[in-house]
Amino acid sequence: MQNDISKLIIQSFAEIAKDKGIDKDLLLSILEDVFRTMIRKKYESDDAFEVILNADRGEIQILHIREVVPADELTDPVTEISLEEALTHDPELELYDEYAQEISITDFGRRAVTMARQQLAQRIREIEKDNIFEDYSDRVGEIVLGDVYQVRNNKDILVNHNGVELLMPKSEQIYKDRYRKGDTIRAVVVEVKRVGGNPTVIISRTSPLFLERLFENEIPEVFDGIIELKRIAREPGDRSKVAVVSHDERVDPVGACVGMKGIRIHAVVRELQNENIDVINYSPDKAEFIKRALQPAQVLKVELSEDAKRASVLVPADEVSKAIGKGGVNIRLASKLVDCEIDVFREVEEEDDIDLYEFEVDFGKETIELLNEIGCDSARAVLELDEDELVRRTEGKITKEEAERIIDIIAYEFEDEQD
Template sequence: MAITSANQLELLQTAEAVAREKMIDPALVVEAMEESLARAAKSRYGAEMDIRVSIDRKTGRARFTRVRTVVADDELENYQAEFTVEQARQYMDDPQVGQEFSEEVPPVELGRIAAQSAKQVILQKVREAERDRQYEEFKDRAGTIINATVKREEYGNIVVELPGAGEAVLRRNEKIGREAYRPGDRIRCYVKDVRREVRGPQIFLSRTAPEFMAELFKMEVPEIYEGIIEIKSVARDPGSRAKIAVISHDGSIDPVGACVGMRGSRVQAVVGELQGEKIDIIPWNEDMPTFLVNALQPAEVSKVVFDEDAERIEVVVPEEQLSLAIGRRGQNVRLASQLTGLDIDIMTEEQESKRRQAEFETRTKLFMDTLDLDEFFAQLLVSEGFTNLDEVAYVDQDELLVIDGVDSDTAAELQARARDYIDAQNKAALERARELGAEDSLIGFPGLSPQMVEALAKDGVKTLEDFATCADWELAGGWTTEGGERVKDDGVLEPFEVSLEEAQELVMTARVALGWVDPDELAAEEAAAAEAAQNEEEEV
């Protein structure tokens, strides 16, 4: 088939038809045709030639040109596509290195193999353009709900057809329970992510994501869509139960009532979409213990103890409320934990009483053994809130005088005994630390007690340089998430109740003392961080 013998407008008509079918720019199809014709021409004239094809966008005429580039004499490699300045003077008046010279060549006859190759090039380019269009169309729809049509089921995965974007897959682990679909069914899905990959844009769908529920409420509750009510967090056990925390920015609107709707119409619409998943709507509260009490509904809570540093919370419930608070297979407490972002320990009032009694006995024995007191006197100290020797040794003496039977002489004797015992412990700890190899630079560093130095030396931290290389979590401990579970990281100084902030300050002070950090630059960074935080608060 010769290009000249064909209807030249047929190229443009074909390009427009393909572009309409694939919903892409006709210019992209024409460019693909130009490239395919150029490849066919190279197979006729020679692969080393630089043959280019341009199709007139109005007439459809294909123009074949041979291009040669002017190069320096010592750079001439391809005699078919390059020539020297001297050779170029035959065709150009004042040739310069880098200039191109084009001359038209006769159109080629497309044989069967060449025509097939040209077709493959066009199809490939069209597929690439279609994938780019699909990606551009859907990249901004991540985080939204889309309506799709079920095409088929493959090994438990649902293949759906998206409007204008080909196919996507709802994997079986992203389905709710055992829900089943037939071809042609309409389905709502949450777009978790859209990624550009070699085989085309990959659209990841979900019906189990907590965000799916949040978006459904946004569709059903106008106050959420308008921003009057805000969804603070969502926790789900897909197909079974869920908890959603909401807050109203308008004091006249009840966030829970607005989400429930008249006679439960709004929440029932969401429940129906989620295959009957039971939903607890929780009022959000800035006070974490109060929020947790709400999150554990319908169980009643007697007491809450919040450990902010460890992000753990202890909940005390009556004996008859324990199973309700935990829920079937731990569902209620697990969802409450996800909703609040805290690890929750639930115990009965009897269990808490036993624990408190054990702590009381431990502290009583500590004072009896270290201060040489009888049991009654040691119990008096514990009852007044004293938990360790440091508190007894260095507290203001007036706080000891409020204890029945304690006068100034007795208080002074108590503190003297406590200080003597602490001094002896410190001396022994320093001796053990030196035996382990701790150097004076670490022993004399402000902020580290002898027991801390001993613990560091046991862990291999024996110099101030070693200490300065430590991370704050290595000293104070922390929590990491592995496989969806929170895992405790033990810190070397954690037994001494060193917080992350204190660990950061100690390490940074050591680095400044060693000259690793410029104190002026550090102060400037801290000031800039404080200013940024203040600006962020003002914007909020």
């Protein structure tokens, strides 16, 4: 009976430990701790006990070791046994010998054994959580491939990766992504944290790190370190800008990243739901870097502020829309890429435009100056931006209602001129 219970306990938890990747020696250590806890609950101390475990043979042996003493000197029945009682077990024992008596697991009672099993299972779960936390902490920055097994009501996605649950919040999903249960998903591990004691692994498809890892996967020169990705700016699902530099003068970094007929970059674009990717040559010269970042627009002149945190850029009148981009995306990405707020000014053709100060009665001098500060030095320059971009670039000093009014008045003025 004793051996049957021992084998059952060891075998069942050895299988669990194997499935969870827990080291056998660690499992034995946990088993010993659990049984010593069980001993302490019954005898208050485990000093007089030895726990012997043999995982290969599936045996658990608990020995109660006591000193043989005269009956009138017996003070602690946990650490001592009278000579008379000891002789009933082993007639060859003498005074002050050590007597080792094997304790059956069943002697602790069914309830104690059940509690021991529960405690052991709990310890294994805790180790599994620690292993997951440590494993995925080491994987931060790595791409993982998993299967979607649940899409929550709030659009958060739970992903199964080698039996571990990963979380991709809605904020980390490309807005064009649509997933159903069973779909395969590729993302980068960006964070591992503990929530209520449980490890939570956050994965992302919107992080610049995901784009960087995709470049490494598709472009051998990037993986080998010949080409370095110096800066990345993304608006996930729409457009990205990547600044690259080659550490081998024989290798063209932009050409290597794009590939023959765009084959290399297209593999990345497809993974990112057709996100347009501009690959540009990095330059340590900030003015030159800004010119390249605003591609495909042609830049005539760049003037940097003293702290190099703001730049005034002059472009031809017909290039303003390219410099700003649809919805302001090009100028936003360029600003992120170079870490500098960029204000675009156009070459003014007097007969084709209106000086903003002609609207001073409508907008006020302060508003005209605000518009000038963000690069809007003419009426047409204002019309190149939408309401949201005007609010963003003036840091809310012009409200959305004011921005709508400004655009409406200027647009109406040009309509009048055409009439």
